[in-house]
Amino acid sequence: MLKTILSISGKPGLYKLISQGKNMLIVETIDAAKKRIPAYGHDKVISLADIAMYTDAEEVPLTEVLESVKKKENGAVASIDYKKASVDQLHDYFAEVLPNYDRDRVHTSDIKKLLSWYNILINNGITEFAEEAATEEEAATEE
Structure with missing residues (x-):
């Protein structure tokens, strides 16, 4: 998707x-x-689908990060107001979503953009983030 x-x-x-x-x-x-x-x-x-977030070990695809936010929010819009939240609040929230994110390379603006995109997708009925990736992996293993 x-x-x-x-x-x-x-x-x-x-x-x-x-x-x-x-x-x-x-x-x-x-x-x-x-x-x-x-x-x-x-x-x-x-x-x-081509975007990833930095972690201490490797890059995590945006699909996985969005799924993690969706799980934390139970499929609802983000509970934090990214426009009004402080820098520390945003980083604390993101640490709950992606605990091992690279604090040097993931900027506050990246977190705000991610939450903005998540809210846009949820508000417009796009809630399946990882479905396509799982289908592609299944197709690759069948070959």
């Missing part, structure tokens, strides 16, 4: 990949407006 959910640098929110054109992508906002816009080759576009 997260392979088609995109983040575009310089644009707020998250976008769903609709179509591909010549030198651009057609994306749709993930909110009630469902506004379609082009994303050009010069825009920095990244799929949420």
Whole structure:
């Protein structure tokens, strides 16, 4: 599911990949407006499935981190207000979600962005984060 959910640098929110054109992508906002816009080759576009968070040992895929937040919040939106919370509150919250995260390389802005994305996804009915990864692993083991 997260392979088609995109983040575009310089644009707020998250976008769903609709179509591909010549030198651009057609994306749709993930909110009630469902506004379609082009994303050009010069825009920095990244799929949420390609993002990982730093830990002391290795990088953890964003899908696992989102699943961990979902488990902590019982599938509801984040209980912490990332806009008003202090730096220490955000890091304490994130330590509960991902205990061994790298405190030097994971910045407060990264935690805020993660919680923002999590809330956007939950508010728009996208709650299956790890499903696709599990399906891909099963397909790889069958080969």
